[in-house]
Amino acid sequence: MKRVTLLLSAVLLMVMVGCSDDDEVTPHDRFETYVDHWQNQEFAKMYDMLTSESQQEYSTEDMVDRYIKIYEDLEITDLSISYTALTDKDLDTAMEEGSATLPFTVEMESIAGKITFDYEATMSQQGEEEEKTWFINWDPGFILPEIKEGGEIGLTTTDPTRGNILDRNHMPLALNDNVWEIGLVPGELGENVEADIEKIASLLNMSVDAIHNQLDASWVGDDTFVPLRKIPKTSTEITDQLFEIDGVIGNNATGRIYPLGEAAAHLVGYIRQITAEQLEEKDPNVYGPNDMIGNTGLERAYEEQLKGEKGVKIYVSKEGEEDITIAEKEVKNGENIITTIDANIQEAIFNSYEGEAGTTSAIDPKTGETLALVSSPAYDPNAMIYGISQSEWDELQNDPKNPLLNRFTATFAPGSVIKPLTAAIGLQNGTIDPDEGIEINGMSWSNGENWGEYEVRRVSESDGPVDLKDALERSDNIYFAMQAVNMGGDSLVNGLKQFGFGENIPFEYPIEASTVSRSGDLNDEVLLANAAYGQGEIEMSSLHLAAAYTTFLNNGNMIKPTLLESEEKGAVWVESLVSDEQATIMLDALRSVVTNGTARAAKEASFPISGKTGTVELKLTLDEEEGATNGWFVGYPTEDQDILIAMMVEQVQELGGSSIAVEKVTDILEQFQ
Template sequence: MELATHPEQPDMGANGKAEKIAPGKLSAAQYLIALVLVILVAGLWRLQVVSADNFRALAEANRIRKIPVLAPRGKLFDREGRLLVDNYPSVSCYLLREQVRDLNADLPLIAQGLHIPVEQIQSTLRRFQAAPKYEPIPLKQDITPDEQAFIEAHRNELPELETLDEQRRLYPRDGFAAHLIGYVGEISEDDLNKSKYAFYQPGDVVGKSGVEATYDALLRGVDGSRDVIVNSHGKEIGHLGQTLAKPGQDLKLTIDLDIQMAAEKAMEGKTGAMVAMDPHTGEILAMVSRPSFDPNEFSVRLSKSYWNEIINNPDHPLMNKAIQAQLAPGSTFKIIMSYAGLEENAAQTMHVQCSGGASFYGHFFACDKRHGMVDIEHAIPWSCDTFYYTLANKLGIDTIAKYATDLGFSQRTGVDLPDEVTGTMPSTAWKLKNFHEKWYAGEVISVGIGQGAVAVTPIQLARAIGGIASGGALRRPHLVFPDEVPGDELEAVHETFPGSGDKTVQLSTGNWQLITDAMAETTISGTAAAVHMEGIDFAGKTGTAQVVSHSAGMTSLGTGKERANAWFVGMAPRRNPDIVVAVLWEHGGWGAGSAPVAAQVINAFVTKQRRLANNLRIAAETPKPATTASVGSETGNTVASTPKPAANE
């Protein structure tokens, strides 16, 4: 039996009628579909038309790499244009993080090829973790030819490795002039947080000390870049263009290489410092600090062994003692005492009986000799402590402090070097502020001979006594000629390194002559008679600064680290000198021991000046030929022949 077939029946509602979609819902669905289509079309328009250039640039970036071209650092020359600090070509290895596929897997091979521990690479990566991905990370500086060959041979396996040509610092050997020149190094995280380094990036090389630090903005130049085309493996296959690097500015320093060499030789084997300067201008002719260090060790990657060696040295090789060693000046301070006593009209008529010392306020203060009757003219060359004990007691601490402060004590000189210290000049206000105690009259006695709380640096002492010998004119010490530095940069240097600067103090002609004549007598019949130089108007003052108390008859020089510090300040000529030299020999004993050190430098200076003057005189007196055929001239022209000075010694 066949079953009857029926047509498909529509769904029936509860009331038995077919349901229909409401016209309103249908219209809403149509509008929704139309809106989605409009959005899709607008998005395609933005991607394909509006942002086409932007995406094209991003696509180019996938195949174009910007490689930095580092600017060579400016060179340093002495005052006569002789090269002091140069650069040498070097190759460094950088990591390009944009090329990394699986860096952790590559680390063992990279470490093996570059001969560095994996842990060191990981530490470097952590340090640069916050830096933008496009910035290359320095992995190893000054790589060897074998390491360069390794990178080239593994271009496909290690596309993240890139080499970069650089210019690295080449400093004089054996720490020559290291403290005044300074050194460069990779910028630290602490430096990056300072406003001075706001525009620097991790991995940048900056000046860390000395002239390198002070004039870093001029010396470092402006880096350039070059655009290269790379393939999918990061291999360079073409060039697009480049922005040339702007080399750093060369600088001419005020130091004289010949005088610096003489100073280095004179300080050989000693611990301490020396500074030689021209009191007329403040130009530093030589500066030495001992022991020294090798700045070449810092220019690449400082080894842990070398760092431990210098940081654990009790004599502090990194300290520039010419501007940072603040110690009692001993009897060299008697020149400041003489200046104060004469200007106060207290020393002219003083006559003191020296019987090997004197008692003040119930204490006996010793003198190293029994000088008999002493006046101011003999007190300086004989260096009679008893005379200056008496003068100090007569003047009082605040009067002494006034004249010493006028000469720049307890203030920075403003020399263009980082980390200069102020030293100390005690006074009643100073003691109240620092110790909340009153000043006792008996404390001034030891100040009179440069002991007690008085502390100075060699550069302060050279500037002060050079100023007295120049009739009261003091100049700001400096290592770079001002005309080498743009005006705004020079102003910034003066603001960064404030000091007492150029100034003139009151000094009557009679007092000036008395002091300088007495200092000249010191090198003839006084405490520095052993270094008298015939034919050279050489004046000076010795100073023996005891490390332990000088009171209660303790005149022993001591031994080892308790041995007295030996000071000497000398100049030539005695009035309006062309050179003043301050020497600190730590634990050197009697101040007379430092006098030969200064004498060597002054003798080298005077000898050179006379030789140059003689050469100039000969040149002026020798008639020049009208014309002399030029050697190797392509044009056949003739040039005048000019006599040349003799070679520097």
């Protein structure tokens, strides 16, 4: 029995020894724990796992704080560490000798792209026998191998060049060009310093205090060039005066320039320094506090493409040695935005307004390419960048013609230029017979007691029954009011919806949707009658109006307007709004409007012009006898049909009514045919 007991005791001892060996911590176990902390960026816990020798050589600031700062500065994400496990034989040797080496690979994303490196972790067993475990011999090479023997990690960024905005002929609408950076050299100022500074402040639209603050900066010496403001080199009237002042110097710099100035201000827009509020919303990798950002127009709409991406390089520098590049993301300059706009047409249309208020959209009715989007009056976008005084800003805001308003994105009552659409809807739904004459007596018409005292008026009496062609030639309000009442509100609304009312125009630039009424219906008969000839509550944008007229020039298909050169040309927005025969009827009528009707001002052009006039009475109430008027004309060359212009001029009651728009459109068509 004693021998059996001794044998069992020996077996039990062997089992216990075996269990003890299995439970002993291996270098794999400890390194996996270390890697877990590393991947979670728990640097303090990593420090606790260093050997005593490593902790003596490197303080927590040397390791923990350095890790934190470097990882934050380099914006490290997606950190992944993998290692090569020891073979069973090497593991046994390591366990026996208390030392192990584990090769590992680090992969991580940084502000400059992916960083990958291989390194080795040397591990040692330390501690009392019962608490002995594995610790890491750490050095800065764990952060980056290139700094193991010293060196500093550096970061440089390269700003992208903003893309240009170009017209269809690649003429610049917005570009980066040479500008003057105007500044002062304090030691070269003349005797009348304060008087000179006041004059400089006035010319640069700066305050005297702002200039003094610049001059009083700690870094400024007598020979220091102190930059004040950039101005375009085209501002010769200002620079000539500035350069006459002692101490004023102009250095070459790069700035944003808008060659068309006011003529394309609302379309192109302008850039400005990013605001604190915008900076909070933007990606810090893309925008900094001194960056410029698109504020309005195309500059804002295509900010992402125009801006580009900064180039970033992470490197290690050591004294006396060439820098070592760790990771680099090449700068990506902004893209050029090539539009369908014709700069010459844009400028000619704007200049034709001569300061009057209004809006014009010009398109190629066959391709849908937008040739001009004009809002008048306007502001100088160059002044918005390079300095506008408070008095000038107040003048813009208080101007009754509202030059800050972008009119081509807005909607307005179309007046009689809507009548071809009303006619097309009636032709299509069968409520209008183009050959049927309607007997209309007198200059006004009411549809009964339900209308109260309200009457529809027309501008001229007819000699007998009025058919569609005669109604369009003379722009007979009563004819179209009667036709609308006959077809009913639902039919007219449905027809207008087919023409795109109530929906966003499929256009790259945001344009306000056209509306039939505030409620979206025409259940009120007076409102219905007025809508049929472009009064009441119906409103359209000039671009939508131009697009709608393409229906008649494309066998009943309304063409989708485009803004970018890259877009498909001739794409159909809505198919079969009228038949081929009905489109021909409308084309003949639009030509007759010029030859025999309300657009006779275009009759003397050197080539045939077709179109439709419209005069909008801006009454505050239906009971008003008179009010201000806006004048419209939608016109195009009858034969070439390569440009269609929808123009509106505001407040034409003293300018000759809608004929002023006819004259301007005719002049523009003559200029570009």
